[in-house]
Amino acid sequence: MNQWLQHFPILPVAIPLLAGASMLMLRDSRRRTRLAFGFISVAVQLAVAVVLLCLAAGYIPSNWPNGVGVYLLGDWPAPFGIVAVVDRLSTIMLLLTAMLGSAAWVYSTARWDRAGVHYHPLFQFLLMGLNGAFLTGDLFNLFVFFEVLLAASYGLTLHGSGKARVAAGLHYIVVNLLASFLLLIAMALIYGVTGTLNMADLAARAGELSGPDRILFESGAAILGIAFLIKAAAWPLNFWLPATYANACPPVAGIFVIMTKVGIYALLRIGSLLLPTGAPAAFGGEWMFPLGMLTLGFGTIGLLAAPQVERQAGYCVILSSGTLLAALGMPGVTLTGPALFYLISSVLALGAFFMLLEMIDRTQTFGADLLAVSLEAFDLEDPEPADRSDDVVGIAIPAALAFLGMAFIACALLIIGLPPMSGFVAKFSLLSAALETSATDTPSPAAWMLVAGVLISGLAGITALSRTGMRLFWSVEDSVTPRLRVSEAGPVGVLILACVALAFWAGPVMSYLEETAKYLDRPSSYINAVLTQNPVRGISPGAIP
Numbered sequence: 001m002n003q004w005l006q007h008f009p010i011l012p013v014a015i016p017l018l019a020g021a022s023m024l025m026l027r028d029s030r031r032r033t034r035l036a037f038g039f040i041s042v043a044v045q046l047a048v049a050v051v052l053l054c055l056a057a058g059y060i061p062s063n064w065p066n067g068v069g070v071y072l073l074g075d076w077p078a079p080f081g082i083v084a085v086v087d088r089l090s091t092i093m094l095l096l097t098a099m100l101g102s103a104a105w106v107y108s109t110a111r112w113d114r115a116g117v118h119y120h121p122l123f124q125f126l127l128m129g130l131n132g133a134f135l136t137g138d139l140f141n142l143f144v145f146f147e148v149l150l151a152a153s154y155g156l157t158l159h160g161s162g163k164a165r166v167a168a169g170l171h172y173i174v175v176n177l178l179a180s181f182l183l184l185i186a187m188a189l190i191y192g193v194t195g196t197l198n199m200a201d202l203a204a205r206a207g208e209l210s211g212p213d214r215i216l217f218e219s220g221a222a223i224l225g226i227a228f229l230i231k232a233a234a235w236p237l238n239f240w241l242p243a244t245y246a247n248a249c250p251p252v253a254g255i256f257v258i259m260t261k262v263g264i265y266a267l268l269r270i271g272s273l274l275l276p277t278g279a280p281a282a283f284g285g286e287w288m289f290p291l292g293m294l295t296l297g298f299g300t301i302g303l304l305a306a307p308q309v310e311r312q313a314g315y316c317v318i319l320s321s322g323t324l325l326a327a328l329g330m331p332g333v334t335l336t337g338p339a340l341f342y343l344i345s346s347v348l349a350l351g352a353f354f355m356l357l358e359m360i361d362r363t364q365t366f367g368a369d370l371l372a373v374s375l376e377a378f379d380l381e382d383p384e385p386a387d388r389s390d391d392v393v394g395i396a397i398p399a400a401l402a403f404l405g406m407a408f409i410a411c412a413l414l415i416i417g418l419p420p421m422s423g424f425v426a427k428f429s430l431l432s433a434a435l436e437t438s439a440t441d442t443p444s445p446a447a448w449m450l451v452a453g454v455l456i457s458g459l460a461g462i463t464a465l466s467r468t469g470m471r472l473f474w475s476v477e478d479s480v481t482p483r484l485r486v487s488e489a490g491p492v493g494v495l496i497l498a499c500v501a502l503a504f505w506a507g508p509v510m511s512y513l514e515e516t517a518k519y520l521d522r523p524s525s526y527i528n529a530v531l532t533q534n535p536v537r538g539i540s541p542g543a544i545p
Contacts, residue, residue, distance in 0.1 A: 008055070009071035009086045011048045012094055012131035015041055020124030034120045035109060041124055042105050045131070046098040053091040057512065066519070068529035070137070078530050079198035083137035085530060088516040089340075093134040093265055096344055099498065100258055100351045101127050103491035107355050108251035110487045115160040115249060122159075126152035126255065133262050137530055139190065139197040139224075142266065143183050146231070150176050153259065156252045157244060168243040175230065175240045182227040189220030200530035203273040203523060221274070225267065225287065232263030233321045235295040242302065242314030250358035253313075254351040260321050261343060268328060268336075272520040273527070289446060292326030296453045300460045309360075309468045313353050316415050319457050320346040326450050327430055335433045336517035341510055342426035345499055349414035349423060352495035356407050359489070360472055362482035363401065398481045403489060405473050410496045412469065416461040417454075422503035427454055429510065 019041035023034050054060040056067045069086035072078070105123060113119040129149025136142050157169040191197050193216045194205045209217050230237045241260070245253045267288065299318035306312045320342070327339040410421065417427035431454060434447040502509060519525060 006069075006071070008048060008052055009069050009084045009135065010073070012045055012052075012098075012135060013084070013128055015044055015048070016124040016128035016131065020121040020128065023121040023124065024118070028117060031114075038105055038109075038120050038124070042098070042102040042127075045127065046095075046102055049091065049095040049098040052086050053095055056086055056088050056091045065529050065532075066525040068526055070530050070533040072533060077533065078137065079196045079201035082141055083198070083530055083533070084135040085137040085526070086135065087526060088512075088519050089265070089269065090134045092340065092344070092513075092516065093261070094131060096347055097127065097130045097134070097258055100347060100495070101130075101255055103351065103495050104251040104255040104355070106487055107254065107491045108249075110485050112159075112249045112251050116158075118155065119159055122152045122155045123255075125149075126156060128152075130258065130262065134265060137199055139187050139199065139202070139270075143180070143187060146183065146262070147180060149259070149262070150180070153256065157248055159252060160249050162247065164243075165247040168240070168247045171240040172244040175237060179227045179230040182223050182230070186220045186224035186227060189216055189223070193217045193220065198530070199270065199273055200527040203527055204531070206274060224270070228263045228266045228270075229287075229291060229325075230263070231260070232267065232325065233260040233295070233318055234263075234291045234325060235298045235318075235322070238295065238298070238318055238321075241318060242306065242311045245314040245317065245354070246308060246310035250355045253310075253354040257317055257350045257354065258347050260317060261324075261347060264321065264324050264328070264343070267325075268520070271328075273523045275521075275523065287329070288325050289329030289450075292322050292324070292329055293449060293453055295322030295325060296457055298322070300457045303457075303464045304460050306464070309357055309472070310354075312464055312468060313350065313357060316353070316461070317350055319461070320350065323430070323454060323457070326453065327434070330434060330446060330450065333517045333521045334436060335430060336520060337510060337514035338426065338429040338433050340513045340516060341422075341502075341506075342430055344509075345414060345422040345426045345502055348495045348499050348502075349411055352407070352492045352499075353411040353415065355488075356404070356411060356492050359482060359484060359492075360404050360408065363404065363472070400482055400484050401473075403484070403493075404482075407492055407496060408469055408472070410499075412461075412465040414496075414499050416465065417458050418462075420503060422499045422506065425503050425506045427458070430454065 019037050022037055026033055051060065052069075055062050055064060055069060058067055062069070064086075067088060070078075071084040071086070073082040073084065075081070101123075108119065108123070126149050129145045129147075129152060132145030133142055133149065136145055154169070154173055157172055158166060187197060190202070193209065193213050194202055196202055196205060206217060233241050245256055248256065295318060299315045299322055302315040303312055303319065306315055323346075324339055324343055327335045327342070413419075413421045414423040417423040431451050434450045435443045
């Protein structure tokens, strides 16, 4: 059994790679075969993610030191070979990707996968890039997996047709190419100074640098941090996100929610490893906190000003990124556990929200949303007719409309952070931890700024989403009752129920996340596990192969 388990760390990359490559060899007419490959792929990825989380947490016995599993590709020891590293943080992100990816894939099978060519292979390669970015143990392969997921996302962004989709997609491509260029520059500087790109080896060597080498290293790390901030949709280089997400097809927008969190993950991962060496400012509160607060303010203003609900959802993604950046930019690791809880809740809720909005859009007659916004803006609503009868005390609501209405309320509560959903638990624990970060009895100004930012953004969310909900469900008299398929309503319902379960079992989940935060505060566990992993064929770590 242990021989099989030792190969599990590479499966999240190998499975979507094999599935996507197999789909490319099939003709477009073989849709059922592609669906079978896709279903097997996402189901196995979900199962593997659960097993890896149990291994990292110690629920399944293993020989992993401190719950850190290291897989040596090619059986070359670090830092010479490529390594995949499984720990508490990476398994959280793997499971989150598998859950969101499964829901988005099932939703797309209703009709969106037929809106263009090669949808299913691109979707698998996107999952491969995401999983690889969370598993890789060196910067160069982090760049490689970034490019894999970005190349797949370029095709998925343009999946379908429409001038607005193409224009938004081109902006998205240009910004991410710029971020990739910065990544290459940063890695060249870091490798030139340290001679390594392995994260564990880099953390061990960075502390020995001094003088000009230290300056060059910090310059490279700062550029690296800027590239990750761009990918995390930090202000001011997040102008592309609302339009891109609003114009992408719903399942693509749903899976794209986690892509901004790849930048957050990279900042957290590399920042925790470089912390003992004196992490550069790009990975600490000196830059992350103010950029997070500015991103939070930008998202709040955009949410209130956006006329379309799809763009409002895009600004909610920016709000989640701003909240995470500001929280992780606070000193210490007190906020890391609550921040991870908030990350999980917001990703699941926003993924469901993007897919839900497309179903709600089917209830609207042509131009109804634009007309409602115009009437509200110019105060042109018709007065209540004099001959209107109040004798009818109730109207039967079709099941489809009832589901859409309740799902919209649930998603709004999750995004805003109101009880009894997991969004409230996340924000309450985040703010409580922020007020406890100060060494004195009086909370620091940064803690009060975070509290104010989160509460003001929540108030903006209540205002914007309540107004939108009334416009979508109450202001349209001739709404159409849509026909919903199980493959459409089911994924949205499952993601919402996952958030409900997250709130119900908030105690055990928060305990696991707080243990993850403590583990990140002890990077020696990660570094020792990677640098002391023995290859099967007997080359000792650190020896010249």
